[in-house]
Amino acid sequence: MSSELLETEKIVFDMIRDLLSEKQIFDSKKFVSLIISKFANLSINMNKEGIKQILYSLISKNMIIEGSALSIDDVLTNENRKNIYDHLCLNPGKYVAQLMNDLKLSHHVVVWHLAILRKFNFIEKQSFDNHVLYYDSRMDFSDVKKSYLISKNKKILDYLKQNNIGVIKSQISSDLKMHLTTLDRKLELLVEHGLIAKEYIDNSYLFFCSKQ
Numbered sequence: 001m002s003s004e005l006l007e008t009e010k011i012v013f014d015m016i017r018d019l020l021s022e023k024q025i026f027d028s029k030k031f032v033s034l035i036i037s038k039f040a041n042l043s044i045n046m047n048k049e050g051i052k053q054i055l056y057s058l059i060s061k062n063m064i065i066e067g068s069a070l071s072i073d074d075v076l077t078n079e080n081r082k083n084i085y086d087h088l089c090l091n092p093g094k095y096v097a098q099l100m101n102d103l104k105l106s107h108h109v110v111v112w113h114l115a116i117l118r119k120f121n122f123i124e125k126q127s128f129d130n131h132v133l134y135y136d137s138r139m140d141f142s143d144v145k146k147s148y149l150i151s152k153n154k155k156i157l158d159y160l161k162q163n164n165i166g167v168i169k170s171q172i173s174s175d176l177k178m179h180l181t182t183l184d185r186k187l188e189l190l191v192e193h194g195l196i197a198k199e200y201i202d203n204s205y206l207f208f209c210s211k212q
Helices: 007-021 028-041 048-060 072-077 079-090 096-103 107-119 141-152 154-162 169-176 180-192
Strands: 123-128 131-136 196-201 204-209
Touching: 007 028, 007 048, 007 072, 028 048, 072 079, 079 096, 079 107, 079 131, 096 107, 096 131, 107 123, 123 141, 131 141, 141 154, 141 180, 154 169, 154 180, 154 196, 154 204, 169 180, 169 204, 180 196
Parallel strands: none
Antiparallel strands: 123 131, 196 204
């Protein structure tokens, strides 16, 4: 990601990474002086305001974060953090309990790494269907919701694929042994997001696989 920086920004970013590798915590006020000293050692004249502007640019691009010992290039060097990120890229719309179960990680570990991934803008989170869903920040949330609904309602979707002549709600409830109130909410969300179709035929609402 550092390849997207301007040349001067790259030089400053590399200096910051060197300082962070020395177990320093990024503090923009403190780092201004340290970076000026590094430029002086290279016999390059760089003024304080110019350094401040570059640091502001790097912060706005989520390359560095105040109070963090990491830069953006370090984020995925941690195995657990990378596994969480890769899993969310392949399975967008997961919530904490699912990530814990899928990756066999503790609550503390998952929450900690999700926070770091969010700080550096690798992932986003939004609430939906009484859960906080995490996903790759490059994704549109409408696609994330569909991914979540497909994952959570596989039994209903598979059933409708096998019975795509149209099924009334009470029949679905009976066949899948699912309470009508629970089924109502699930069918409503699936219809709303275009994953199944609902048609009024012969005085009854019938549900089908989506025709999209």
